[in-house]
Amino acid sequence: MSLRARIAALVTALVVLGGISVTYVMLAGRRSTVAASAPTGSLDPGRRLLVVIDRHLAVVPAGDDTGTVAAVECVRAYAAAGTGVCLRQRNPWAYEVVVLDGAYRPRRTLEIPGLPNRARVSASGRMVAWTTFVGGDSYAGGGFSTRTGVLDTRTGISVGTLEQFAVIREGRPYRSADLNFWGVTFAADDNRFYATMASRGGRYLVRGDFAARTVTVLRGNVECPSLSPDGTRVAFKQAVGGDPARGWRLSVLDLATMRTVATAETASVDDQAAWLDGATLAYTLRTSDGTPAVWAVPADGTGRPRLLVPGAESPAPLG
Template identity: 50%
Template sequence: MKVRSRTLRLVLVVAAVLLLGGGSLGYVLHARQRDQPPQQVAADASFTLAEPGLYFRDEATGRIARQPGGRTPRLTGGPSCDRFYAAGERALCLRKLPGVPARTQAVVLDRRLKEIRRVAVAGIPNRARVSASGQVLSWTTFATGDSYATSAFSTRTAILNLRTGDLVKSIEDIPLTIDGARYHAPDVNYWGVTFARDDNRFYATVSSKGRTHLVEGDLRRWSAKALRTNVECPSLSPDNTRIAFKKKVSDDPKSPWRLYVLNLADLREHPVAETRSVDDQAAWLDDTTLAYALPGSDGRRSDIWATPADGTGTPRLTVAGGSSPGAVH
């Protein structure tokens, strides 16, 4: 009976993902189909973040790899992670732990990819971000068990400040303003945090009552306000002037999203040249180029593509068999 019960819970989790209606659900389903390494391993001693390049999760091994640029082949040997991001002096590695209910390890690493802190949280790994300084980190997991959710499924988004040591395991209780008024609802969910260079301002998606909003948050004041609707998985440009995001443009479950860029000065938006449905939190390789994961031709592993952020150009395949892209300079 215990085995049947655990199997049923796994089925319910996957079914709930389909019902949630946002928040990069495709990644969760895709992650369950990928080949997983037999065990979690640390980085090889020679593999560090000292060299610039595109760092990403190698889908074949589950370990972090680096693409130096040009025709140079990828270099492997990083730690095993389900989600990864690096900036400044720190990296964040999310690892799904075995067993039921689903649990995740959020592992903070230094530039040598040596562990400096570990936090265990509920749910399935989904999003990872590090501020430009490396001092503020955030992760999102999909979790089960909220009584308000008819699907029994929701998100958990945490923020860790390494300068102060403060850890907020769920930012759901941050005072939120929508349309100029304080907003209260039992179904508020946050995901996809991205940080400004000042390590105080941040952006994220908040979902409630079937709508998604882009919110701007203030860590010191511990407050958040909605800026506009239909914005998911924001990613702030290095110059802090634009946000790349996925926008729902269709009810077709096979192609609901389109990648857009929002100008924060006037809140005007434009689509990028990528016309396929992008269910990912795009990463800025620099101030002009976005990288993101799309399902590979084999239907199991992801590929990393890049496209200009200004809407011109043509998407190009950057890494075959990769996910969680992030540029280290």
């Protein structure tokens, strides 16, 4: 496959599977009310929101849409307990994962293939995960697939792709050459996690065990899960009518009953939402020209959406 054809395939993938990364790569110069400065703030816990504005980290005080942009370039980011993860462009054709400390200083850097799409840090700050879109896998008819990696920052153990994990479906081992994973979210024990698995035209919520290197399929039509602070619910984007071409409805799944509640946000949410607290979700929406903004909505289906930070994306509550 030629370079031009591979790039075209990647762009198509981003449109179909969650076209965030292509916007990161192609859009620049979006303006907001946040002022640029040196990275004098921190990622330490507090009532603040970490976002990405103009491809740079920004920390916004709770209840305010103004703040400070750090001189740290990222296209996707997340942070918890004083640990940050930044997916950034290393050169025009390559990206990397950078693990940051509370003062934005790099602790570890890993090269990653493809275009950045998702990033997560566990509540303790120990575990870091990322997802990219990559091209060239032989099983992918369109010339693309996802690649999701996980790093244990305490032990230094990393997994380059969840495709290495054994899959259990309906109590039996499941094997397929077309497995893809994306959108990791961690449980409080820093071992269990949830993610999306795609195979043979379906998309499924899976529960993973990092130590055992296994994932178990739980149910279908769940993408980009985000575990609630108490570990009982998963916010996710649900394909309307089971068809991603019709858009996604931001919804919440009760893990005990498997009951789903749609939020009051009726716009198509193509994002991995973040829990601001036990009752509220934050997420990115884009205008027709690609301009992002961070919004919030109650997780129980009540209320209505409200604008949090114009011109921003990739929200992560710092505490």
